[in-house]
Amino acid sequence: MNLYFQVPASDTEKDGLRASLPNDELWFADPSNPDERDRGAFEKAEVAFGYCPPDWVTASEHLRWLQLLGVGFDGYLSLDWETLEKRIQWTNMRGVFSSSVAETCVAGILAFTRGIKTAVELCPRHAWEKDKLRTSIRSLDGARVLILGSGTIAQCTRELLLPFGCEVRLYGQRAEVADVTGLQDLDRALSESDIVCSLLPETEKTKQLLNAERLGLLPAQCLFVNAGRGSVVDEAALIEALQGGRLAGAVLDVTQTEPLPQDHPLWDCPNVILTQHSAGGSNDEIARAIRFFLKNLERYRAGQPLQNTVDWRRGY
Amino acid sequence: MNLYFQVPASDTEKDGLRASLPNDELWFADPSNPDERDRGAFEKAEVAFGYCPPDWVTASEHLRWLQLLGVGFDGYLSLDWETLEKRIQWTNMRGVFSSSVAETCVAGILAFTRGIKTAVELCPRHAWEKDKLRTSIRSLDGARVLILGSGTIAQCTRELLLPFGCEVRLYGQRAEVADVTGLQDLDRALSESDIVCSLLPETEKTKQLLNAERLGLLPAQCLFVNAGRGSVVDEAALIEALQGGRLAGAVLDVTQTEPLPQDHPLWDCPNVILTQHSAGGSNDEIARAIRFFLKNLERYRAGQPLQNTVDWRRGY
Numbered sequence: 001m002n003l004y005f006q007v008p009a010s011d012t013e014k015d016g017l018r019a020s021l022p023n024d025e026l027w028f029a030d031p032s033n034p035d036e037r038d039r040g041a042f043e044k045a046e047v048a049f050g051y052c053p054p055d056w057v058t059a060s061e062h063l064r065w066l067q068l069l070g071v072g073f074d075g076y077l078s079l080d081w082e083t084l085e086k087r088i089q090w091t092n093m094r095g096v097f098s099s100s101v102a103e104t105c106v107a108g109i110l111a112f113t114r115g116i117k118t119a120v121e122l123c124p125r126h127a128w129e130k131d132k133l134r135t136s137i138r139s140l141d142g143a144r145v146l147i148l149g150s151g152t153i154a155q156c157t158r159e160l161l162l163p164f165g166c167e168v169r170l171y172g173q174r175a176e177v178a179d180v181t182g183l184q185d186l187d188r189a190l191s192e193s194d195i196v197c198s199l200l201p202e203t204e205k206t207k208q209l210l211n212a213e214r215l216g217l218l219p220a221q222c223l224f225v226n227a228g229r230g231s232v233v234d235e236a237a238l239i240e241a242l243q244g245g246r247l248a249g250a251v252l253d254v255t256q257t258e259p260l261p262q263d264h265p266l267w268d269c270p271n272v273i274l275t276q277h278s279a280g281g282s283n284d285e286i287a288r289a290i291r292f293f294l295k296n297l298e299r300y301r302a303g304q305p306l307q308n309t310v311d312w313r314r315g316y
Numbered sequence: 317m318n319l320y321f322q323v324p325a326s327d328t329e330k331d332g333l334r335a336s337l338p339n340d341e342l343w344f345a346d347p348s349n350p351d352e353r354d355r356g357a358f359e360k361a362e363v364a365f366g367y368c369p370p371d372w373v374t375a376s377e378h379l380r381w382l383q384l385l386g387v388g389f390d391g392y393l394s395l396d397w398e399t400l401e402k403r404i405q406w407t408n409m410r411g412v413f414s415s416s417v418a419e420t421c422v423a424g425i426l427a428f429t430r431g432i433k434t435a436v437e438l439c440p441r442h443a444w445e446k447d448k449l450r451t452s453i454r455s456l457d458g459a460r461v462l463i464l465g466s467g468t469i470a471q472c473t474r475e476l477l478l479p480f481g482c483e484v485r486l487y488g489q490r491a492e493v494a495d496v497t498g499l500q501d502l503d504r505a506l507s508e509s510d511i512v513c514s515l516l517p518e519t520e521k522t523k524q525l526l527n528a529e530r531l532g533l534l535p536a537q538c539l540f541v542n543a544g545r546g547s548v549v550d551e552a553a554l555i556e557a558l559q560g561g562r563l564a565g566a567v568l569d570v571t572q573t574e575p576l577p578q579d580h581p582l583w584d585c586p587n588v589i590l591t592q593h594s595a596g597g598s599n600d601e602i603a604r605a606i607r608f609f610l611k612n613l614e615r616y617r618a619g620q621p622l623q624n625t626v627d628w629r630r631g632y
Contacts, residue, residue, distance in 0.1 A: 008447065032447075100455050103480065107426030111436070114423035119591045120436045126583045128575040131324070131348075134597030139416050163475050164419065259444040267442040275435045281450030 002062070004042045006031055006050030007069050009286050020294055047300065049293050054079055057088070065300055067293050068092040070280065072229065073310055074202045081312045089300075090310045095152045096292050097280035101227050101253075102156035104279035105197055108251030109161075111273055112223055113138050117249075141165035146189050148209075149199035149228060150178040157197060166195075190217040197225035200232045203315030212237035220246055227253040227279045235266075242269050253279040318378070320358045322347055322366030323385055325602050336610055363616065365609050370395055373404070381616055383609050384408040386596065388545065389626055390518045397628045405616075406626045411468045412608050413596035417543050417569075418472035420595035421513055424567030425477075427589055428539055429454050433565075457481035462505050464525075465515035465544060466494040473513060482511075506533040513541035516548045519631030528553035536562055543569040543595045551582075558585050569595040 001024045008031040009017070018026060029038035031050065042048060042056050042063075049067045054076050057066060064087070071092050111117045115137040122129060143166045147154045150172025158168045171186055172178030180189045190196060196218060200206040210233040218224070224247055226233060235256050241247045249271035257264070258277055266272055282288075296306050317340045324347040325333070334342055343361070345354035350369065358364060358372050358379075365383045370392050373382060380403070387408050427433045431453040438445060459482045463470045466488025474484040487502055488494030496505045506512060512534060516522040526549040534540070540563055542549060551572050557563045565587035573580070574593055582588055598604075612622050 008451075099457055099481070100453075103426065103455060104430045104432075104453075107423070107430035107432050110419065110423035111427055111432045114420045115591065115594055115597075116420075116423050116427045116432065116589060117436050119589055119594070120427070120433050122592070123583055123588070123590055126578050126580075128592060130575065130592040130594060133592050133594040134601065135324075135599055137420075137594060137597050137599065139419060139598045139600075141415055159479050163479055165415070259446065262442050264442075267439055272439070273432060273435055274439055275431065276438070276444060276446040276449050278431055278435070278446060278449040278453060281431075281453050282455045283451055283453065284455075285450065 001025065001047065002041070002045045003027065004029060004038075004045035004048040004050075004052070006034055006038070006048070006052050007286060007289065008032075009290065013286055013290060017290065017294075021297075047297065051075065058084065060088075063088055065089040065091070065306065067296060068310075069289055071097070072201060074229070074231075077202075077312075077315070085312060089306055090312075091296060091306050091308045092310050093280075093289060093292065094308045096288055097282075097285065098152040098156045100282050100285070101153045101199070101279040102160055104253060104275055105157050105199075105225050105227050105251070106160045108225055108253075108273055108275060109140070109195060109197075109223060112249045112251070112271070113140055113143075117271075117273060139165075142167070143194045144192060145169070145195045145197065146171060146180070146193040147197045147199060148186075148232075149201075150174060151199070153199045153227075157199070187214065187217055190214055191219065193218070193222060195223045195225065198228045198232055200228040201315060202229040202231045206232050208232070208234055210234060210238075215241055218247065221248040223248045223250070225251040225253075227251075227275075230254040230256040230258070239265055239269055242271055245270070247271070249273070251275065253277055317341070317363065318357070318361045319343070320345065320354075320361035320364040320366075320368070322350055322354070322364070322368050323602060323605065324348075325606065329602055329606060333606065333610075337613075363613070367391065374400065376404075379404050381405040381407070381622065383612060384626070385605055387413070388517060390545070390547075393518075393628075393631070401628060405622055406628075407612060407622050407624045408626050409596075409605060409608065410624045412604055413598075413601065414468040414472045416598050416601070417469045417515070417595040418476055420569060420591055421473050421515075421541050421543050421567070422476045424541055424569075424589055424591060425456070425511060425513075425539060428565045428567070428587070429456055429459075433587075433589060455481075458483070459510045460508060461485070461511045461513065462487060462496070462509040463513045463515060464548075465517075466490060467515070469515045469543075473515070503530065503533055506530055507535065509534065509538060511539045511541065514544045514548055516544040517631060518545040518547045522548050524548070524550055526550060526554075531557055534563065537564040539564045539566070541567040541569075543567075543591075546570040546572040546574070555581055555585055558587055561586070563587070565589070567591065569593055 003024050004027050006029040014028055027041035046062050047065045050069050058079055071094050115133050145166045145168045148171045150170040154170050161168050169179040171180040175181050212234050215237050251273045253275040299306055319340050320343050322345045330344055343357035362378050363381045366385050374395055382404055387410050431449050461482045461484045463473055464487045466486040470486050477484050485495040487496040491497050528550050531553050567589045569591045615622055
């Protein structure tokens, strides 16, 4: 079988894959800038792993299964997927990186509440500002946290925050897992939260959900975290609220444009931590992703249903 | 009764104290630089609250109870406390700020493992380094954490870390609360830890406990946290280990000299976060301390045993 890999695997990881798949034809493309030779290999592949160029996928003849390297598939939403999904199975990494994202959300929250961001910024200035620092920080005990999303990352984030004494509510569509459902309840919940953490994927329903009006509902000195998708929030309104000092800060793992352009106002916006879409990461993330892929490949060969098939209609 | 306050209370908090104690003589001294007028008030006081100058305490005639504003009392250890404790009751804030310190420890750990420190440093440079960031960070899942100390802060830190999937052990003297006791077991535990977090007070037994030899036992890329006392660690050896890249980083809430002098090498030491002895802090810390003091004052007036009396022999 011809397999096409467009993932940033190390040489050791590539060797491991070759050893695991001795009877297959493996091709390792440039993970970020695949070229014409890579395209030639892709055209022969029955199985591909990675965020392969959408137009190549549309044009492919032999491809039967595409395993994405992450959770999102916004880059493929404009394709004619109703036709494509008849020919190609699509799977993503849902759940594989949940705990990593949850850890970054908590890390970002604590970086504000415990003054870590300030401490890091004081160091190059050799500035001892103990008293100012001590009285500017706060405990998470009793903090009201609203998590937008009710999937595995949201649940994982809640589990990490509860021992701090936070009151955590999840917003989602399914009443069996979410504490807050429906836009009216969402609006009230937003106005009652010390910390709002969005983990929402990009769908027709979530795009610009946090528009200027809803951002205006957040209490003064609320902390905002976005580790879902940048398109969920009105970025200009968010920047205005941060520049005006209305919000305590923002931890943004995702932005509307990525990579963030050199001249983007978020770089210099006060009280912003930009984690640069790293939240799902860890130094063993590719190894974990490869393990997931290999298990799914066993299912594929056995003709069993694949794990983590994407739901185009839901959008995640 | 004459009461002397040497605490950074706000005007509102001072008014609150006056309202709570309408029949007493209250004096609010300069919290950091008490002057001769303050000294005059101190000499008349039966009860004092704050870190009052040690020589004033020795010379005092009327003082019967000193409530410290923090946990440590190293500044008074050189006094003739065997004589002083016959005349004066000493209490500290043990347990009152435990959760705050634990929160800062976890915040500092996550700032390294989730790349928050790097993210904060990249911002002023407008530098998008997503791929580098993603592969440099790690999950706490499975991390072996050794906490030096087995008191309330240590136990609180453990409770916060367990949901991350950490394996947490406490080092202390009492086998009923500590997982690791004795120096031989400590040495082995140090060599088996991904993260070492010291919460030890300064005592004869803890001074320089983490000498160069013990620091040498830490595995390469171990993360070190100190939110106890700076004197517990050989600072020069720690700096050498950090500058040489042997340790992944250090979160230092305490240092041997505080405030840290302008020209101290720790300011420019790679992979250090200096939280400037803020760990016990929160924007409501004085309010919390005052509530604790007022409850203890009720006990004092009723002739009941005070809470949190200091144990000079144990040193904490």
